Amino acid sequence: MNHISLLAVDPAQSRHWLFPEPAEIIYGGIASLIIFAALWKFAVPAFKKALGARTERIQKELDASANDLSKAQADATQIRQALGDIESEKARLLADAKAQADALLADGRARLTAEIAELEAKADADIAAAASRGSDELRNEIGRLAGVATDRVIASVLDDSTQQALVENFIAKVGASR
Amino acid sequence: MSDNRIEGYARALFEIARAEGNIDTVEAELYQLARAFESSDALRSKLTDDQIPAARRQAIVEDLIGATAANTTVQLVSLVIGSGRGRDLPAIVDKLVRRASSSKHLEVAEVRSAVPLTAEQQSRLAATLTSVTGKQINLKVVVDPSVLGGLVATVGDTVIDGSVRTRLDNVKSRL
Numbered sequence: 097m098n099h100i101s102l103l104a105v106d107p108a109q110s111r112h113w114l115f116p117e118p119a120e121i122i123y124g125g126i127a128s129l130i131i132f133a134a135l136w137k138f139a140v141p142a143f144k145k146a147l148g149a150r151t152e153r154i155q156k157e158l159d160a161s162a163n164d165l166s167k168a169q170a171d172a173t174q175i176r177q178a179l180g181d182i183e184s185e186k187a188r189l190l191a192d193a194k195a196q197a198d199a200l201l202a203d204g205r206a207r208l209t210a211e212i213a214e215l216e217a218k219a220d221a222d223i224a225a226a227a228s229r230g231s232d233e234l235r236n237e238i239g240r241l242a243g244v245a246t247d248r249v250i251a252s253v254l255d256d257s258t259q260q261a262l263v264e265n266f267i268a269k270v271g272a273s274r
Numbered sequence: 275m276s277d278n279r280i281e282g283y284a285r286a287l288f289e290i291a292r293a294e295g296n297i298d299t300v301e302a303e304l305y306q307l308a309r310a311f312e313s314s315d316a317l318r319s320k321l322t323d324d325q326i327p328a329a330r331r332q333a334i335v336e337d338l339i340g341a342t343a344a345n346t347t348v349q350l351v352s353l354v355i356g357s358g359r360g361r362d363l364p365a366i367v368d369k370l371v372r373r374a375s376s377s378k379h380l381e382v383a384e385v386r387s388a389v390p391l392t393a394e395q396q397s398r399l400a401a402t403l404t405s406v407t408g409k410q411i412n413l414k415v416v417v418d419p420s421v422l423g424g425l426v427a428t429v430g431d432t433v434i435d436g437s438v439r440t441r442l443d444n445v446k447s448r449l
Contacts, residue, residue, distance in 0.1 A: 243446060254388070259388060262425075262438065263387065267425075
């Protein structure tokens with residue numbers, strides 16, 4: 097209803113209904129200037145400050161990203177270098193192990209050769225000792241058997257008359273030794 | 275066993291035999307038994323085996339010499355064996371024989387022979403040893419086949435060796 101009433105303004109009036117009053121323009125203009133001035137004084141610095149802070153934060157983030165990137169690149173370089181070191185260390189360890197294995201093998205061979213020589217010498221000595229012992233035992237056994245045989249032969253030879261003669265001989269010899 | 279105990283047993287056996295009035299017979303029989311004890315491993319092991327009861331060992335002694343030896347001899351040997359002194363029987367008997375000989379002012383002469391000696395040979399041998407040593411001799415003859423031939427006489431610390439065994443051993447050692 098209002099719109100209809102606005103459209104239905106009287107054309108005879110001096111000022112168009114769409115234009116404000118001069119005083120309103122003045123007041124409005126002053127108010128607008130005050131508002132713009134206030135905005136310029138208070139809002140623009142805050143906005144600038146916020147914008148600067150945001151720029152600074154973004155810059156910091158960019159710097160941090162750049163730092164992270166360089167750090168990551170350094171780490172990557174270090175890792176590559178470490179990988180290289182590991183390879184060289186691996187090669188060195190393998191070389192050491194091979195050298196030690198070769199030394200052990202040579203030492204083992206030398207010791208084995210010495211032990212074989214020692215065992216051979218001991219076996220030769222044992223064989224010689226056993227032969228000597230066998231010879232001694234044989235000699236002793238022959239002596240023992242010879243003794244037994246001699247005893248038996250003499251016992252068979254010593255008949256009663258010989259025994260009596262030996263007794264009489266003993267008595268006579270002891271008597272003669274007075 | 276200590277020498278004191280052996281001496282004690284010898285003195286006791288000697289006094290018993292002397293009290294019984296047959297010291298010469300007992301002494302001679304004990305001497306022969308002691309030599310048999312020394313030479314026979316079987317007899318020695320039987321009479322010294324602690325696993326065999328004393329009564330059984332004494333019965334062995336009586337079976338062995340009961341029929342031939344004097345009753346006093348059997349009783350004395352049974353006493354020694356029954357008291358578990360069988361191992362010392364030869365030592366006890368030797369002390370007893372020395373004590374018996376000393377009581378008669380005699381020196382014990384042990385003669386080992388391969389064959390038994392006649393009484394006449396023993397008498398001549400005792401006379402010869404008496405004249406050589408200057409002591410009255412109580413001759414104890416032991417038949418020892420290991421002598422082979424001849425005699426070995428031991429009077430105190432003196433040994434007169436005329437055995438074939440010793441001559442043979444000398445020849446063997448020289449060889």
